Amino acid sequence: MELEQVRDLSRQIVDEIERAVVGKRESIELVLLGLLGDGHVxxxxxxxxxxxxxxxxxxxxxxxxxxxxQFTPDLMPADVTGSSIWNQRDADFEFRPGAIFANLLLADEINRAPPKTQAALLEAMQERQVTTDGVTRLLERPFIVLATQNPIEYEGTYPLPEAQLDRFLLRTSFGYPTADAEWQMLERRLERQMDEVALAAVVDRETLLEMQNAVEQVHISESVGRYIVELVAATRESSSTAVGASPRGSLALLKLARCKAAVAGRDFATPDDVKAVAVPALAHRLVLKPELWVQRLAAEDVVREVLDRVATPKAEDVPAPAP
Structure with missing residues (x-):
């Protein structure tokens, strides 16, 4: 698949989803980048x-x-991964797959489940496989987790462990709509006279896999690659962080920058692509020093400060790929 096709299909996907999710195009595009990067959001x-x-x-x-x-405090790991049930007719145990055996898994309110159940996702998210009763079963590609989370200051929630947070390719939020967008949402509801929005399919699973593979055509110059390394290193050296971004954060930034270029139809990534995805790619990987919590300093602020501090490669230092 050519990158121009990736660009056109990406626009069609975002346009179609905007029929249901009004006024949040930037956030929708970020989720799409996660899907194209074969990562969890x-x-x-x-x-x-x-x-x-x-x-x-x-x-x-x-x-x-x-x-x-739907993650709840009483959800068990087997409810997610599946379990073996005794089959009386065959006189043997039969494996009943859990919800995790899907291409797109919605882990709704993931921080309402206890850590033991949250951890059931770890192997699947990283290795794309599930091990139950000593048997390892591969998950069909693509396997993508879209997890939703309410802010941890809400009562009855459990903060996600750092190991699991690090396995998400990106984190984003939607925020409240503008007054115009909210009225447009109401107008559309009145016009269609029903709650549900019927969306048309734009691509199928095989086409999405082709789009993911096409991202590999995007070139990253050494100067842009080193810019990524410097940004991630700066999060580790920041006076505000107890723990900076890991090398997995560097890979996430690389992957998302290439996806950002691909949806623009370009076969090379620029420093602007890196900047555009730096906050969603890195902020959730940082652990701030405890004394900064009372100052209401957010990890997103630290990443933005790093972006301001690290020198951006000049245009002449970012060569285009050879024809």
């Missing part, structure tokens, strides 16, 4: 801000096998 925001709707909409427009798990 964490949607963090307050209730009622279209997190679940966004996940369902992506499943509809990509025709991927979709499953949803």
């Amino acid at each position: 964490l949607l963090e925001d307050y209730p009622g801000l279209a997190k679940t709707l966004t996940a369902r909409s992506f499943a509809q427009v990509t025709e991927m096998r979709f499953a949803r798990v």
Whole structure:
């Protein structure tokens, strides 16, 4: 698949989802970058801000096998991964797959489940496989987790462990819509005379895999690559962080910058592509020093400060790929 096709299909996907999720094009595009990067996406925001709707909409427009798990305090790991049940007719144990055996898994309110259940996702998110009863089962590609999370200051939530947070390719939020966007949402509801929005499929699973493979055509020059390394290193050296971004953060930034270039139809990434995805790619990987919490300093602020401080490669230092 050519990158021009990736660009055109990406626009069609975002346009179609915008029919359901009004006024949040930038956030929708970030989620799409996560899908193109074959990575997991964490949607963090307050209730009622279209997190679940966004996940369902992506499943509809990509025709991927979709499953949803509502995370609750009493959810068990086997409810997610599956379990073996005794089959009396065959006199043997039979494995019943859990919801995780899907292409697109919506982990709704993931921080309402206890850590043991959250950890059940770890192997699947990183290795694309599930091990139960000593048997390892591969998950069909693509396997993408779209997890929603309410802010941790909400009562009855459990903060995600750092190991699991690091496995999300990006984290983003939607925020409240503008007054015009909210009125447009109401207008559309009045026009269609029903709650649900019927979205048309734009691509299927095989086409999405082709789009993911096409991202590999995007060139990263050494100067842009070293810029990524310097940004990530700066998060580790920041006086505000107890723990900076890991090398997995560097890989995430590389992957998302290439996806950003691909959806623009370019076969090379620029420093602006890196800057555009730096906050969603890195902020959730940082652990701030405890004394900064009382100052309401957010990890996103630290990443923005790093972007301001690290020198951007000059245009002449970013050569285009050889023809």
